[in-house]
Amino acid sequence: MKSTIRIVYIVLISLAAAVVAMAIAAIVLGILGASVTQTFKIILTEPLKDIVGITEILVRAIPLTLVSLGIAISFRSGILNIGAEGQIQMGVIAGAAVAIALPNMPKFLLVPLALLAGTIGGALWSFVPGYLRAVLGVNEILSTVMMNYIAVQFYGFLLRGPMIDPAELQVGSGTPQSVRLPRSAWIDRIIPGTRLHWGIAIALVLALVVYILLWRTTWGFRMRAAGASPKSARYAGINVERCLLMAMVLAGAFAGLAGAVEVTGVHRRAIEGISSNYGFSGVVVALFGGLHPAGIIPSAVFFGLLLVGADMTQRMISIPANMVLVLQGAVILSIISAKMLINDPYLYDRFARRFTSGFFGSRRPKKPKEGRA
Numbered sequence: 227m228k229s230t231i232r233i234v235y236i237v238l239i240s241l242a243a244a245v246v247a248m249a250i251a252a253i254v255l256g257i258l259g260a261s262v263t264q265t266f267k268i269i270l271t272e273p274l275k276d277i278v279g280i281t282e283i284l285v286r287a288i289p290l291t292l293v294s295l296g297i298a299i300s301f302r303s304g305i306l307n308i309g310a311e312g313q314i315q316m317g318v319i320a321g322a323a324v325a326i327a328l329p330n331m332p333k334f335l336l337v338p339l340a341l342l343a344g345t346i347g348g349a350l351w352s353f354v355p356g357y358l359r360a361v362l363g364v365n366e367i368l369s370t371v372m373m374n375y376i377a378v379q380f381y382g383f384l385l386r387g388p389m390i391d392p393a394e395l396q397v398g399s400g401t402p403q404s405v406r407l408p409r410s411a412w413i414d415r416i417i418p419g420t421r422l423h424w425g426i427a428i429a430l431v432l433a434l435v436v437y438i439l440l441w442r443t444t445w446g447f448r449m450r451a452a453g454a455s456p457k458s459a460r461y462a463g464i465n466v467e468r469c470l471l472m473a474m475v476l477a478g479a480f481a482g483l484a485g486a487v488e489v490t491g492v493h494r495r496a497i498e499g500i501s502s503n504y505g506f507s508g509v510v511v512a513l514f515g516g517l518h519p520a521g522i523i524p525s526a527v528f529f530g531l532l533l534v535g536a537d538m539t540q541r542m543i544s545i546p547a548n549m550v551l552v553l554q555g556a557v558i559l560s561i562i563s564a565k566m567l568i569n570d571p572y573l574y575d576r577f578a579r580r581f582t583s584g585f586f587g588s589r590r591p592k593k594p595k596e597g598r599a
Contacts, residue, residue, distance in 0.1 A: 228578075231577075234581070235568070237501035237579070238563050239568050240261070241450055242564070243560035243561060243563060243564035244560065246560050246563075247556040247560040248266075249431060250552070252552075255549070256441060258545065260545050261543075265539055268535060268542055268543065269535030269537060269538070272375045272538045275539065276488065279422065279534060281417060281420040281422035282420075282534045283527060284422055284426055284527070284532050285420075285492060286301065286326055286533045287426075287527045287529070288423075288426050288488075288491075289484040289487065289508075290507060291430075291433065291478050292487065293314065293430055293484050293505060293507075293508030293512075294508045294525070294526060295429075295433060295474060295519060295522060296477035296517065297310060297480075297509055297512040297517075298479025299439075299449070299473050299480070300474055300476070300477035301378060301453070301512065301517050302440060302450050302473075302517055303449040303452055303472075304454075304466075304469075305356070305359055305470045305473050305474050306367055306370075307355075307370060307477040307481075308366075308367050308370040308509065309351070309373045309374050309377075309505070310373075310473075310477070310505030310506075310508050310509070311374050311375025311377070311503070311504070311505025311506055312370075312376065312505070313347075313348040313351045313352050313478040314348070314482065314484055314488070314505050315377045315500070316347040316348050316350070316377055316485065317344035317345065317347045317493060318344065318485040318486065318501070319347060319380075319485075320343040320344050320346060320347030320486070321341065321343050321347070321486030321490060322338075322340075322341070322404055322484065322495070323389070324339055324340045324343040325408060325411035326405060326408070329411075330410075331408065331410060332410065333410040333411075333412075336408075336410045337412075340411050340490055341428075341483060341487065341488055343486065344440040344485050344487075345482050345483040345484075345486065346479070346482065347474045347485075348480070348481045348482015348485065349478045349479035350478070351373060352475055352477055352478020352481070353388055353478070354369070354373060355370045355409065356472075356474030356478075359474070360429045360468070361467065361471075383479060384569075385402035385403060385497075389404045389405075390402065390403070391495075392405065393405075396519065403497045404495050404496040404497075405437070406497065407489070408493055411490055413425055413487065413491035420478075423487075423492065424491070425487040425491045428483075432483075432520065433519040434519070437518075437519045437520070448469055449472070449473055450465055451468045452470065453473075456510050459489045481505060481508075482527065484504060484546050485500070488501075502533075506554075507533075507554060510557055511525045511560045513557075514527075514528075514529070514561060532550050532553065536548075
């Protein structure tokens with residue numbers, strides 16, 4: 227009975243949070259003078275009407291899944307990685323640099339090597355804030371955000387300088403992009419005429435790996451214990467600082483891999499804005515998915531739908547695609563509020579007592595008073 231009450235309580239709070247998020251988005255749309263029903267209809271249905279739209283949803287879901295898996299590892303371990311945006315860009319730079327430097331290498335070697343380079347690039351970039359937090363106690367939110375700014379400037383410098391396509395200099399356009407990657411570095415497309423590539427298989431396999439790592443290994447248990455209660459973990463002999471550092475490095479590795487997959491599978495050259503805010507959106511996807519791989523995958527697909535649908539609303543009814551950012555912010559606020567309510571013992575106790583006393587059913591009829599003789 228207690229488990230049933232708990233499930234009902236969580237479901238009701240979650241539904242209320244979803245309604246609040248949609249209401250906030252509806253208010254913003256009303257302020258913009260847009261039709262709320264038409265906008266939501268386009269966002270939620272238009273991308274599903276043809277194979278191109280469906281595959282574009284999956285293309286967006288691939289980097290979101292990879293980034294979110296890394297964020298789930300770090301958040302579960304008690305360290306907040308807000309620097310995935312910069313780590314993605316470092317993965318793009320490292321993966322593209324290796325692919326451009328080794329154009330004659332066979333495909334079966336170059337693709338894994340480029341992906342590995344991107345993974346290492348993201349891991350190294352996240353090592354700095356991870357070390358600062360684990361060893362020196364520096365707040366990781368501040369350090370990861372600052373690393374994002376450094377990564378953005380460094381990425382822009384490379385695309386306008388050492389890595390710029392020589393053809394752009396010849397024509398005088400100066401578009402900040404690298405030379406096109408050699409074909410031997412491209413991840414193959416699954417369906418001809420679409421951008422869906424085999425990176426989706428990488429994301430799904432790694433989701434299973436993360437589940438096994440966190441919930442089926444001793445090391446994963448230690449990381450989750452360090453995140454749940456650092457003091458108790460220390461008493462149990464767990465090296466909390468090592469767990470924090472490894473969690474941040476793994477989170478950066480996943481973000482760097484997402485960048486490498488994006489540059490080799492979708493754009494096939496390093497371009498400005500390649501990260502498409504996947505680093506920040508990944509935080510929302512991870513929270514929305516409950517920091518669990520089984521929830522992250524459908525959450526990434528759903529947010530991929532929102533991103534593709536938002537682009538369509540901009541083309542069809544001139545609603546800014548950045549509306550999705552408003553919805554993401556509303557989702558974050560709703561999730562945080564919902565978790566606070568779910569974890570509130572006083573509120574849950576009141577709900578349980580009302581539930582068991584007939585809150586959802588008929589109350590016991592009062593016993594009629596006996597009349598005087």
